[in-house]
Amino acid sequence: MATVKIVLRQKKNKDGTFPLAIRITKDRKSTFITIGQNVLEKDWDADKQRVKKSHANSARLNNFIIKKLSEANDKLLELETQTEGVTSKVIRNNIKFKTTGSSFFLHADNYLENFKTAGKYNRYHPDQSRIKKFREFLSDSDISFQEITVPLLTKFKAWLKGKHKSADRSVVNHLIIIRTIFNLGIKGGIIDTKFYPFGKDKIQIKLPDSLKIGLSREEVKRIEELELDQNSYTNHCRNLWLFSFYFAGMRVSDVLRLRWTDIQDDRLNYQMGKNSKTGSLKASEKALAILSQYLSKKKVLDDLVFPELIGVSDFKNTFEVQRKISYAVKRIDKHLYKIAKLASIEKKLTMHISRHTFGNISGDTISIQMLQKLYRHSSITTTIGYQANFIHKDADDALDAVLNY
Numbered sequence: 001m002a003t004v005k006i007v008l009r010q011k012k013n014k015d016g017t018f019p020l021a022i023r024i025t026k027d028r029k030s031t032f033i034t035i036g037q038n039v040l041e042k043d044w045d046a047d048k049q050r051v052k053k054s055h056a057n058s059a060r061l062n063n064f065i066i067k068k069l070s071e072a073n074d075k076l077l078e079l080e081t082q083t084e085g086v087t088s089k090v091i092r093n094n095i096k097f098k099t100t101g102s103s104f105f106l107h108a109d110n111y112l113e114n115f116k117t118a119g120k121y122n123r124y125h126p127d128q129s130r131i132k133k134f135r136e137f138l139s140d141s142d143i144s145f146q147e148i149t150v151p152l153l154t155k156f157k158a159w160l161k162g163k164h165k166s167a168d169r170s171v172v173n174h175l176i177i178i179r180t181i182f183n184l185g186i187k188g189g190i191i192d193t194k195f196y197p198f199g200k201d202k203i204q205i206k207l208p209d210s211l212k213i214g215l216s217r218e219e220v221k222r223i224e225e226l227e228l229d230q231n232s233y234t235n236h237c238r239n240l241w242l243f244s245f246y247f248a249g250m251r252v253s254d255v256l257r258l259r260w261t262d263i264q265d266d267r268l269n270y271q272m273g274k275n276s277k278t279g280s281l282k283a284s285e286k287a288l289a290i291l292s293q294y295l296s297k298k299k300v301l302d303d304l305v306f307p308e309l310i311g312v313s314d315f316k317n318t319f320e321v322q323r324k325i326s327y328a329v330k331r332i333d334k335h336l337y338k339i340a341k342l343a344s345i346e347k348k349l350t351m352h353i354s355r356h357t358f359g360n361i362s363g364d365t366i367s368i369q370m371l372q373k374l375y376r377h378s379s380i381t382t383t384i385g386y387q388a389n390f391i392h393k394d395a396d397d398a399l400d401a402v403l404n405y
Contacts, residue, residue: 002026002080002091004072006035006049006065013038015114020044020065022072024091031091035068036102036190037061037110056116057109064106102190104143105135108181119318125326130177133160145182145191153178153203168208175205213347214360220245222343224286230293237335239290240306241354246287248374249355252332253325257315258305260298263291279376 002024009019009032017038024031043055050065051058079091108131115124137159153175160166160174179198185191197203215223224242228235244250247268254270262270266288269280283291294305301310308328315321333350340349347353355375362371372380 002076004069004076006069007032008039008041008044008046009034015117016040018044022068024072024076026087026091029087033072034189035065036107036185036188037064056113057106060103060106060109064103068102102144102185104145104148104181104185105131106142107185107190111181111184116319119322121319121322121326124319125323126173127177130174133164133174134178145185146195148178148182148195148197150197150202153197172205172207175203179205212356212359214353214356214358215345215347215349217361219343219345219347220357220361222345223339226339226343228342234335234338236306237332238339239293240332241336241339241349241351243287243290244351244354245357246284246290247281249358251355252329252351253322255351256306256308256325256328257321259303260305261303263305279373281374 003026005023005025007021007023009021012018015038017040019034020037020039021032021034024033039051039055039061043052043058045052049069051061055061076091112124112128112131115121115127134156137156157171157175160171166174175198182191182196182198186193186196198205220242223238226238228238240252240255244252244255258268258270262268263283266283267280268283268287269278271278291305294301297307301307304310309315309321309324312321312324329351336349336351340347358374359371366374368380
């Protein structure tokens with residue numbers, strides 16, 4: 001009589017995990033069917049054939065394992081009842097098709113867990129929110145890959161726009177995460193490509209153009225000239241925004257990680273967190289004036305220029321650092337909203353807008369090669385696409401040439 005068992009295969013993946021598989025044994029010969037899930041050896045109880053509670057998704061994964069074992073045993077019983085001399089390979093081939101109905105959300109949980117392990121909070125947090133919305137749409141019930149169809153996704157799109165008033169870009173981002181997990185399922189042999197609901201004549205994903213608007217030179221001056229209490233948090237937020245702007249729209253994550261050791265001989269030398277690009281920029285008089293306001297706190301902040309990340313015990317824990325930066329930015333942006341009102345600015349004012357503002361004011365007065373260096377883009381194509389949002393002279397001249405009569 002044949003037996004089925006869940007085991008941990010001994011071929012380690014690059015991330016240190018091992019694949020789980022159904023082992024089918026008949027006449028002392030075994031064959032395996034991977035179930036598309038991987039766990040660390042320390043999280044697997046071989047005797048109980050269960051994932052230990054130390055695994056983040058142990059309950060869901062154990063339910064999935066029980067379901068797969070039940071499917072395998074049902075098929076085994078059916079085959080041995082109807083067929084004599086059935087081999088382990090025959091059993092395997094008959095069970096394999098059953099595994100294509102695996103849980104989408106189980107794979108989604110593992111997808112998110114990989115971001116957490118890699119320390120990518122900035123990917124983990126928004127994608128977790130999008131997956132949560134998909135769960136909400138399904139009334140928190142599970143769903144297999146096969147059940148994610150074109151009609152279902154069309155209904156999901158309408159639900160996002162109707163219930164959550166989601167913008168087109170937001171709807172696309174929700175579909176992208178579903179497509180990404182679906183593609184991983186296909187690569188892992190969990191689902192057949194014939195069930196793929198994306199592509200030609202199906203659900204097509206196209207990112208809508210995003211409009212980037214920066215402040216004008218006059219609006220920046222109004223922010224600079226606002227009379228604020230020098231010891232207030234609002235003034236601190238103004239300093240952060242202006243400091244970012246003075247260094248070509250330096251990303252807020254890099255501003256908040258900045259250390260005094262990054263500033264030498266009135267120059268800022270730092271490695272950008274997003275793509276690890278290094279560079280050196282001259283600190284303007286305006287930037288130095290902001291820095292002077294924080295010199296007295298240099299020792300208290302343990303070499304950090306700005307206080308948002310004080311208390312972080314391990315800066316190598318990128319997930320925790322990114323999480324803390326995210327919370328800080330939300331608070332900063334609330335005060336920037338107040339600053340915009342005080343400065344009679346109707347445009348949206350956030351930390352990221354400092355980058356758009358530099359692009360808007362620079363326009364086409366700086367060469368694209370120099371802008372690539374200032375922005376620290378890996379590709380000049382990225383710079384060209386980004387700066388196109390702020391170069392209007394040719395279009396304006398063309399319009400004037402027609403209308404000035």
